[in-house]
Amino acid sequence: xxxxxxxxxxxxxxxxxxxxxxxxxxxxxxxxxxxxxxxxxxxxxxxxxxxxxxxxxxxxxxxxxxxxxxxxxxxxxxxxxxxxxxxxxxxxxxxxxxxxxxxxxxxxxxxxxxxxxxxxxxxxxxxxxxxxxxxxxxxxxxxxxxxxxxxxxx
Numbered sequence: 001x002x003x004x005x006x007x008x009x010x011x012x013x014x015x016x017x018x019x020x021x022x023x024x025x026x027x028x029x030x031x032x033x034x035x036x037x038x039x040x041x042x043x044x045x046x047x048x049x050x051x052x053x054x055x056x057x058x059x060x061x062x063x064x065x066x067x068x069x070x071x072x073x074x075x076x077x078x079x080x081x082x083x084x085x086x087x088x089x090x091x092x093x094x095x096x097x098x099x100x101x102x103x104x105x106x107x108x109x110x111x112x113x114x115x116x117x118x119x120x121x122x123x124x125x126x127x128x129x130x131x132x133x134x135x136x137x138x139x140x141x142x143x144x145x146x147x148x149x150x151x152x153x154x
Contacts, residue, residue, distance in 0.1 A: 002102040003110060004146070007117045009153065010097055015052070015090040018044065018079055019072035026064040030137075033057070036071035043085050044073065052076045054132040054148070090130070094123065097150040099134075103142040107131075110149060118153045127152035 020036040037055055044051060053074040060068035072088060081087045096118045100110050115125055132148040 002100055002106060003098050003113075004101045005099040007096060007098040007114050009118070009121060009123070010095050012090065012093055012095045012150070012152075014092040015074050016076065016078050017072045017074050017088040017090060018081075018085050019058075019070045019088040020084050021068070021070040021086070023066055023068050026067055029057075029067070029069070032069075033071060037073070039083075040071065040073050040085055043082060044075065044079075047079060049075060049077075049079060054134050056130050056132045058128050058130045060128050091127075091152070093126075094153050095150045096123070096125075096153050097148060100147045100149055101143070102145060104131075104145065104147065107147065107149065111151075114149065114151060118151070123153035125151050126154040 018040050020040060022032065022036075024032055040055075041051070051073050055071070055073050058070040058072065060070065070088070074090070078087055096114050098110065098114065100107055111129070118125060130150045132150070134146040134148070135144070137145065
């Protein structure tokens with residue numbers, strides 16, 4: 001099984017972020033990820049600040065030909081926007097989440113398991129999915145990619 005943690009429900013505290021939101025085809029994501037994180041991490045360094053957690057992507061829809069995505073980095077306090085790097089927040093609330101090991105293209109069954117777990121525990125999914133990336137394809141083989149999947153619930 002590709003999960004490295006159990007699926008659980010957590011209370012997420014509000015989190016300040018810096019994000020770049022865009023629309024793209026799924027085939028364009030790998031190029032855009034590098035560009036977006038380079039901009040965000042460079043800006044954080046210019047401000048003499050540090051990331052608070054792993055970078056993430058929020059998926060606002062599931063249309064693979066026109067994804068609405070937000071590339072983001074959690075930070076420890078509100079920071080000013082600059083250009084296409086915008087100040088943002090992850091809202092406080094309950095989430096269902098787990099950590100997945102393996103190729104990004106193999107996460108679909110884990111998403112289904114998470115939705116079923118939420119329903120079994122009396123919750124329904126209530127927002128956009130976020131994936132936190134603890135490593136990347138340039139660092140480890142696809143089989144060793146670690147991704148935390150988080151989905152808000154109510």
